[in-house]
Amino acid sequence: MQYDKFFAENLGGLRAEGRYREFADLERNAGSFPNAVRYANGRRQDITVWCSNDYLGFGQHPSVLEAMHEAINRCGAGAGGTRNISGTNHYHVLLEEELADLHAKEASLLFTSGYVANWTTLSTLASCLPNCLVISDALNHNSMIEGIRHGRSEKTVFRHNDVAHLKEILSNQDLDRPKIVAFESVYSMDGDISPIADILDLCERHNALSYLDEVHAVGMYGERGGGVAEREGVMDRVDIIQGTLGKAFGVMGGYIASSDNLIDFIRSNGNGFIFTTSLPPALAAGARAAIKILKERNDIRNRHQERAFTLKKGLLDAGIEVMASDCHIVPVLVGDARLCKIASDELLDRHNVYVQPINFPTVPKGTERLRITPTPLHTDEAMDHLISAFQDVWVRLNLRKAA
Numbered sequence: 001m002q003y004d005k006f007f008a009e010n011l012g013g014l015r016a017e018g019r020y021r022e023f024a025d026l027e028r029n030a031g032s033f034p035n036a037v038r039y040a041n042g043r044r045q046d047i048t049v050w051c052s053n054d055y056l057g058f059g060q061h062p063s064v065l066e067a068m069h070e071a072i073n074r075c076g077a078g079a080g081g082t083r084n085i086s087g088t089n090h091y092h093v094l095l096e097e098e099l100a101d102l103h104a105k106e107a108s109l110l111f112t113s114g115y116v117a118n119w120t121t122l123s124t125l126a127s128c129l130p131n132c133l134v135i136s137d138a139l140n141h142n143s144m145i146e147g148i149r150h151g152r153s154e155k156t157v158f159r160h161n162d163v164a165h166l167k168e169i170l171s172n173q174d175l176d177r178p179k180i181v182a183f184e185s186v187y188s189m190d191g192d193i194s195p196i197a198d199i200l201d202l203c204e205r206h207n208a209l210s211y212l213d214e215v216h217a218v219g220m221y222g223e224r225g226g227g228v229a230e231r232e233g234v235m236d237r238v239d240i241i242q243g244t245l246g247k248a249f250g251v252m253g254g255y256i257a258s259s260d261n262l263i264d265f266i267r268s269n270g271n272g273f274i275f276t277t278s279l280p281p282a283l284a285a286g287a288r289a290a291i292k293i294l295k296e297r298n299d300i301r302n303r304h305q306e307r308a309f310t311l312k313k314g315l316l317d318a319g320i321e322v323m324a325s326d327c328h329i330v331p332v333l334v335g336d337a338r339l340c341k342i343a344s345d346e347l348l349d350r351h352n353v354y355v356q357p358i359n360f361p362t363v364p365k366g367t368e369r370l371r372i373t374p375t376p377l378h379t380d381e382a383m384d385h386l387i388s389a390f391q392d393v394w395v396r397l398n399l400r401k402a403a
């Protein structure tokens with residue numbers, strides 16, 4: 001086996017398909033979000049970021065930074081161990097209380113990322129519940145898919161957001177058999193929202209555990225930022241809510257919120273929770289500050305929605321094909337991997353506008369897109385610049401126009 005040749009050929013294949021990943025080398029400037037500096041070709045370029053998952057700019061919020069500085073000064077850098085071996089810091093305990101309160105659940109559990117939260121919780125439930133069946137939405141995030149796979153129980157996939165299909169699957173199952181229905185609230189590539197109440201109706205009728213990923217909704221939807229389930233008034237009916245501290249809350253880490261017993265069960269059996277160093281205390285302090293602030297800031301949530309709505313309208317008026325989206329995400333269809341990458345490069349090189357191309361396998365082939373995430377901190381002026389940049393690139397590359 002010639003290992004290096006194998007790796008090089010694989011990469012050559014990705015390049016030929018136009019889906020080789022290049023990372024923009026950025027330096028975020030605290031206090032001037034969403035502006036940043038890009039390092040390329042030996043120079044520094046001032047750019048505006050239009051594709052960050054720091055959806056509300058809280059990664060640079062002064063109170064979040066202050067909480068982190070204070071925690072570093074009090075506790076130092078790292079947590080010093082796994083949760084079990086001296087790594088449970090008081091900031092973790094306070095944050096878990098805050099998260100349980102956010103979702104009005106008995107308890108919550110922290111993980112080092114949202115990815116690990118999904119992976120660990122689903123794999124632990126699927127492998128421990130006897131004869132478990134996991135029923136998973138077709139467009140679920142990779143972290144859920146991998147967790148379910150690792151759980152090695154029987155699994156089945158229902159068509160995306162298709163309640164009738166889910167009903168059909170559940171109706172064929174014994175009421176007593178352990179079942180988990182895993183789905184998301186906001187699907188972040190298309191920007192559509194699942195029929196949560198209908199899915200919960202089915203879970204209750206068929207005695208299935210409901211597992212809801214609210215990663216793209218926590219902080220941004222609901223009266224206190226509890227997510228879409230809070231907005232729809234059904235949060236109390238979801239058995240397990242999963243979220244991240246890395247997107248709207250601006251820091252890093254993941255969690256689940258649920259009943260005392262379920263949380264204690266994952267705490268006691270979940271390998272991805274047990275065998276890893278816990279989050280630095282400063283991260284926990286920063287996330288807690290962000291959650292506390294956002295519980296009381298519907299004005300930020302409203303401004304966020306207004307920005308997304310205004311951008312969608314502006315792009316459509318300019319003839320750019322925005323995909324239908326029910327939320328803060330603005331996907332623009334390109335439909336070709338190579339062109340999508342070139343369009344992104346041109347926006348960045350010629351217009352100082354950074355929008356990352358989204359290609360297969362993140363989305364199906366033929367639906368390659370630019371995914372824009374306007375935040376409350378993107379001004380009208382920045383938006384006008386973005387729209388004219390898109391118009392210029394669309395003409396230059398002869399890309400598809402809205403009907």
Ligand SMILES: *Cc1c(COP(=O)(O)O)cnc(C)c1O
Pocket residue numbers: 113114115116118141143184188213215216244245246253254
């Ligand atoms: C980003 C993401 C995750 C993972 O969260 P991280 O905290 O970034 O690891 C989980 N689920 C969905 C739907 C995501 O988009």
